[in-house]
Amino acid sequence: xxxxxxxxxxxxxxxxxAVLADMYDSNVDVPVCLGDIVGYGPCPQEVLNGIKKVxxxxxxxxxxAAACGVLDPAIFNETARAVIGWTAGQLDDGSRTFLSxxxxxxxxxxxxxxxxxxxxxxxFHYIEDEDDAKDNFAHCTHRITFVGHTHxxxxxxxxxxxxxxxxxxxxxxxxxxxxxxxxxGSVGEPRNPEDIRARYVIxxxxxNELSFRRINFDVEAYRADLQASGLTITPYFLRVIDSxxxxxxxxxxxxLMRDMRPASRDSALRKQGMKRIQLSVEKRPPLRxxxxxxxxxxxxxxxxxxLSILVLVLAISLVAFIFLGGEIRPPWALSVASVVKEAVxxxxxxxxxxxxxxxxxxxxxxxxxxxxELKKLRKNLxxxxxxxxxxxxxxxxxxxxxxxxxxxxxxARQVKHGIPGKSGNAVHFKKSGLSSAPGPLEVxxxxxxxxxxxxxxxxxxxxKPAKIVEISGVGGVLYDDKKLKINLLGAKTAISVNLAPNxxxxxxxxxxxxxxTHLFRxxxxxxxxxxxxxxxxxxxxxxIRIGTGDSRFKVDEVAIWKRVLWNEERLAVFKLGNKGESLxxxx
Numbered sequence: 001x002x003x004x005x006x007x008x009x010x011x012x013x014x015x016x017x018a019v020l021a022d023m024y025d026s027n028v029d030v031p032v033c034l035g036d037i038v039g040y041g042p043c044p045q046e047v048l049n050g051i052k053k054v055x056x057x058x059x060x061x062x063x064x065a066a067a068c069g070v071l072d073p074a075i076f077n078e079t080a081r082a083v084i085g086w087t088a089g090q091l092d093d094g095s096r097t098f099l100s101x102x103x104x105x106x107x108x109x110x111x112x113x114x115x116x117x118x119x120x121x122x123x124f125h126y127i128e129d130e131d132d133a134k135d136n137f138a139h140c141t142h143r144i145t146f147v148g149h150t151h152x153x154x155x156x157x158x159x160x161x162x163x164x165x166x167x168x169x170x171x172x173x174x175x176x177x178x179x180x181x182x183x184x185g186s187v188g189e190p191r192n193p194e195d196i197r198a199r200y201v202i203x204x205x206x207x208n209e210l211s212f213r214r215i216n217f218d219v220e221a222y223r224a225d226l227q228a229s230g231l232t233i234t235p236y237f238l239r240v241i242d243s244x245x246x247x248x249x250x251x252x253x254x255x256l257m258r259d260m261r262p263a264s265r266d267s268a269l270r271k272q273g274m275k276r277i278q279l280s281v282e283k284r285p286p287l288r289x290x291x292x293x294x295x296x297x298x299x300x301x302x303x304x305x306x307l308s309i310l311v312l313v314l315a316i317s318l319v320a321f322i323f324l325g326g327e328i329r330p331p332w333a334l335s336v337a338s339v340v341k342e343a344v345x346x347x348x349x350x351x352x353x354x355x356x357x358x359x360x361x362x363x364x365x366x367x368x369x370x371x372x373e374l375k376k377l378r379k380n381l382x383x384x385x386x387x388x389x390x391x392x393x394x395x396x397x398x399x400x401x402x403x404x405x406x407x408x409x410x411x412a413r414q415v416k417h418g419i420p421g422k423s424g425n426a427v428h429f430k431k432s433g434l435s436s437a438p439g440p441l442e443v444x445x446x447x448x449x450x451x452x453x454x455x456x457x458x459x460x461x462x463x464k465p466a467k468i469v470e471i472s473g474v475g476g477v478l479y480d481d482k483k484l485k486i487n488l489l490g491a492k493t494a495i496s497v498n499l500a501p502n503x504x505x506x507x508x509x510x511x512x513x514x515x516x517t518h519l520f521r522x523x524x525x526x527x528x529x530x531x532x533x534x535x536x537x538x539x540x541x542x543x544i545r546i547g548t549g550d551s552r553f554k555v556d557e558v559a560i561w562k563r564v565l566w567n568e569e570r571l572a573v574f575k576l577g578n579k580g581e582s583l584x585x586x587x
Contacts, residue, residue, distance in 0.1 A: 001029050001030060001204070001205045001206065002026070002027060002028050002029045002030070002202060002203070002204050002205075003028070003029070003030045003031075003032055003111075003202065003203045003204075003205065004023040004026070004028035004030070004031045004032070004200060004201075004202055005031075005032045005034065005113065005146045005184050005200060005201050005202075005203060006019060006031070006032075006033060006034065006184060006187050006200035006201075007033070007034035007035060007036060007061070007115065007147075007148025007149070007184050007185070007186060007187065007200070008034075008035075008036040008061070008148050008149070008151055008185075008186035008187060008188060008189055009033075009036065009037050009041075009047055009051070009186075009187040009188040010036055010037075010038065010039050010040040010041045010063070010186070010187075010188040010189045010235075011037070011038050011039065011040065011041025011042060011043050011044040011046075011047050011087070011188065012040075012041040012043070012047070012187065012188025012189070012198075012217075012222060013041070013042075013043040013046055013047055013050075013222070013225060014217045014218040014219070014221050014222045014225075015187050015188040015198040015215075015217040015222070016047050016050060016051070016187060016188065017050075017217070018198055018215045018216065018217035018218075019187050019198050019200055019213070019215050019217075020050070020054065022200075022213055022215050023200075023202075026202055026211075026213070028202060030055075030057065031051075031054055031055040031057065032055065032057040032106065032113050032146070033051055033055060033057060033058045033059070034059055034061070034113060034114070034115050034146060034147065034148040034184065035058070035059050035060050035061025035062075035063075035064055035102070035115035035148065035149075036061030036062065036063045036064060036115065036148065036149070037051060037058075037061065037063075037064055037099075038063055038064060038067050038087045038091070038099075039061075039063030039064075039066075039067065039080065039083060039084065039087060039259075040063075040080070040083055040188070040189055040233065040235055041188055041189075041222075041225075041226075041235075042222075042225040042226045042228070042229035042231060043225060043229075044067070044087045044090050044091055044095075045090055045091055045092065045095060047188075048091070048095055048098070048099075052098075057106060057113070058102045058103075058106075059102060059103055059104060059105060059106055059113055059114055059115050059121075060099070060102040060103065060104055060115060061115045061116075061148070061149070062076075062115065062116065062124040062149070062259065062260060063080070063084065063087075063259070064099045064102065065099070065100075066084045067084055067087045067088050067091065067096070067099060068088070068091075068096045068097075068099035068100040069088070069096070069100070070100050073085070075260045076259055076260040077258070077259060077260065079233055080259045080260065082233070083231060083233060086229075086231060104121035104122060105118075105121055107142065109205075110142050110143040110144065111142060111143070111144050111145075111146070111203075111205070112140060112142040112144070112145040112146070113145075113146050114145065114146075114147055115147065115148055115149055116147060116148070116149035117132075117136055117147065117149075118136040118139050118140040118145055118147075118181075119135055119136050119138075119139040124149065124260065126149060126150050126258065127147060127149075127150065127156070127181060127183065128150060128152075129166070130156065130163075130164040130165065130166055131164075133156035133158075133164045133166070133181050134158075134162075134163075134164045136181060137156075137158045137162075137164065137179060137181070140179075142179075143176075143178075143179050143180070144174065144179070144180045144181075144182065144203070145180070145181045145182070146182050146183075146184055146201070146203075147181060147182070147183050147184070148183065148184055148185070148186065149183075150183055151185060151186035151189055151190065151191040152183055152185065152191070152192070153169035153183055153184060153185030153199050153201075153212055154166060154167070154168075154169060154182075154183045155167040155168070155169065155170075155172075155180060155181075155182055155183075155210075156180065156181040156182075156183075157175075157178055157179070157180055158178065158179040158180070159178075165525075165526070166525065167524045167525055168520070168523065168524060168525050168567065168570070168571075169185070169199075169212040169567075170212070170523045170524060170571055171209075171210065171211045171212060172209075172210055172524070173207070173208050173209055173210070174208045174209075174210055175208075176208060182201065182203075182210065184199065184200055184201045185199025185200065185201075185212070186198075186199055187199065187200055189235055189236065189237070190236075190237050191236045191237070192567075193240050194566045194567060194568065195214060195567070195568060196219075196236075196237035196240050196241070197214040197215055197216055197217070198214075198215040198216075198217050199212065199213065199214060199215075200213050200215075201213060219237065219238070219241060222238075223238060377568055377569055377572035378572065378576060378581075378583065378584060378585070379584075379585075380569060381559075381561075381565075381569060381572065381573070381583050381584050382584050382585075383563070384561045384562050384563035385404040385405075385559065385560075385561055385584065386404055386406060386441075386560045386561060386562045387402055387404050387406060387408050387436070387544050387558070387559065387560040388402065388403045388404045388558070388559040388560070388583060388584060389401065389402055389403070389410060389546070389558050389559075390403065390556075390557055390582045390583070391426055391427055391555075391556050391557070391558075392582070398411070399411055400427075400434065401587075402436065403582075403584060403586065403587050404584075405587060406439055407437075407439065408436035408437060408439050408543075408544055409436060409437065410434040410435065410436055410544075410546060411434065411435070415427040415428065415429055415434065415547070426452075426454070426554045426555065426556035427546075427547065427554060427555060427556070428553075428554045429547035429548060429549055429550070429551050429553075432548075432549040433467060433545055433546055433547035433548045433549060433551075434545065434546040434547055435543055435544070435545045435546075436543050436544045436545075437543065438472075438541035438542060438543045439541060439542065439543075440541055440542075441471075441473075441474075441541065441542035442562075444474055444562050445514045446512060446513050446514050446562065446563050446564045447474070447488055447511075447512050447560065447561065447562060447563075448509065448510070448511045448512075448560070448561040448563065448564060448565045449469055449476070449477060449488075449508075449509070449510045449511075449558075449559070449560050449561075450507070450508070450509045450510075450557070450558070450559045450560075450573050450583075451468065451469060451477075451507075451508055451555050451556070451557060451558045451559070452505050452506065452507050452508075452555065452556040452557050452577055453468065453479075453499070453505070453506055453508060453553055453554070453555050453556075454504070454505050454506070454553060454554045454555075454556075455479060455482075455499060455506075455552065455553035455554075456552045456553065464548075465478040465479060465480035465485060466478065466479045466480070466547075466548040466551035466552075466553065467479075467545060467546075467547060467548040467551075468484075468546070468547065468553075468555060469544070469545075469546055469555075469558055469560070470544070470545045470546075471542055471543075471544050471545075471560065472542045472543045472544075472545070473542050474488065474542065475487045475488040476488070476545075477508070477510060479499070479551065479553060480496075482498065482499060483496045483497065483498055483499060484496060484497050484498075484499050484508065484519070486510050486517055486519065488510070488512045488517060495517055495519070495527065495529040497519055497521070497526055497527050505556070506521060506522060507520075507521070507522050507523065507573075507574050507577055507578070508520070508521060509523075509565070509570055509573060509574070511564055511565060511570075512564075513564045515530060516528055516529065516530045517529050520570060520574075522574060523570065523571055523574035523575075544560070546558055556577075557577050557582075557583065559573070559583055
């Protein structure tokens with residue numbers, strides 16, 4: 001079953017229409033609304049009517065509860081409170097009654113759907129960090145819980161030792177033995193300054209595939225609706241467009257982005273607090289576009305008769321075409337089972353981790369074309385690029401070329417070529433590692449390091465960690481006893497993370513923003529550590545060193561940026577490598 005799970009529409013007609021169209025195109029079977037249908041936006045009645053046409057699966061959001069009079073608006077901030085009063089006046093009696101009767105929780109087998117939190121749904125607390133998620137895991141027995149409320153698409157996973165880790169909103173396959181809390185983001189009030197598209201998720205319960213959808217919508221048409229409504233507020237995504245710097249400052253002050261303080265015992269919903277319903281298979285309305293109405297033709301008209309005959313012939317032809325194996329079929333003519341079957345069959349299977357690399361040289365595989373979105377991001381990756389060696393050279397070449405334009409080329413002696421990596425040949429170090437010619441290097445206040453690694457878990461020289469990537473005077477990443485150790489920009493202590501050898505290529509991205517070091521493994525954040533950075537002086541020159549002699553690992557696609565990669569770029573670096581594509585165009 002393919003669930004389309006969305007939240008926080010906030011009366012944004014344009015965003016809802018765009019998301020609905022994407023759900024049609026993505027063969028969603030069961031749309032589920034996690035609440036906050038109204039609030040902030042200018043079209044509460046229209047949006048509510050539109051969602052009711054395609055699903056009967058709703059949970060109550062805090063703005064819904066306030067607009068229908070079952071939650072005290074006094075706990076909301078001033079802006080939200082003003083719009084709540086306006087919204088209540090825009091809704092008809094039937095809509096206010098509908099909102100007041102929505103449940104707080106929907107369950108379906110091992111899935112739970114709730115607006116804000118599991119621990120006490122009527123309190124509308126925010127699940128913002130690992131501690132909040134851990135408290136909620138303790139109050140839930142379901143494997144996967146879908147939430148909204150924070151407008152921040154995120155994955156929280158409960159590990160075997162009951163610790164909780166937070167992960168980026170990356171498309172992935174969920175582990176059937178792990179429990180998750182998944183925030184689906186916001187359809188109508190996106191609040192990430194780097195990406196103000198409408199957000200929702202698709203979850204396939206048969207394949208465990210989770211897809212975070214990012215959908216463009218007509219922002220200027222929304223602005224026109226807002227101005228026509230008489231509301232004087234400016235939603236966050238409009239602030240991003242009108243003044244990006246102001247919006248970034250606001251985003252850093254996270255509490256200013258919150259709609260309300262959690263409801264107290266006195267102001268929490270009493271009746272709805274434990275109102276839970278089971279999502280029934282029989283009551284699920286299939287998500288299908290409505291067929292175009294038939295033409296109303298006059299029966300006594302010759303032209304009408306001719307047109308009727310023509311329509312009949314076309315209809316017969318279409319039916320014959322379908323039975324003969326044709327592909328032109330309206331989506332409403334398909335059953336749920338056939339849609340799911342076709343969607344699974346048509347969707348290419350993408351492994352969650354890179355494939356096992358053969359031990360003997362193989363020709364490069366045929367690479368699928370890169371999407372337009374990845375091509376655009378690939379162009380952005382050139383900005384701030386300090387060093388990039390894709391290791392595409394042949395065994396007879398004397399140097400590995402630096403594609404960044406800084407001319408820090410690596411001598412190709414004492415390495416073994418010909419082991420296909422995710423892109424290019426990769427290298428296995430023999431008697432020594434690689435070192436570039438020293439080049440100029442200004443003060444680095446931020447840095448991002450990306451590479452692919454295939455390790456077998458052993459080291460010949462046990463007394464010394466094996467160098468993976470190092471910048472003289474700046475720091476780098478080491479491999480030591482099945483762990484990665486990172487020390488950048490003069491931090492007093494290094495951080496480490498396990499790298500269990502599994503015979504597979506692993507992508508590593510290390511990002512230091514000058515205050516914290518973040519490590520991503522295969523596109524998913526694994527660790528974040530704060531480090532106090534000392535003041536630094538400019539380095540006249542610096543060399544880049546790759547690998548250590550006799551180390552039992554192979555590396556590929558080594559890249560260094562003198563800036564922090566933002567979220568979409570981080571995903572692009574992983575996806576491009578996984579497709580076998582270089583990060584930037586060849587010089």
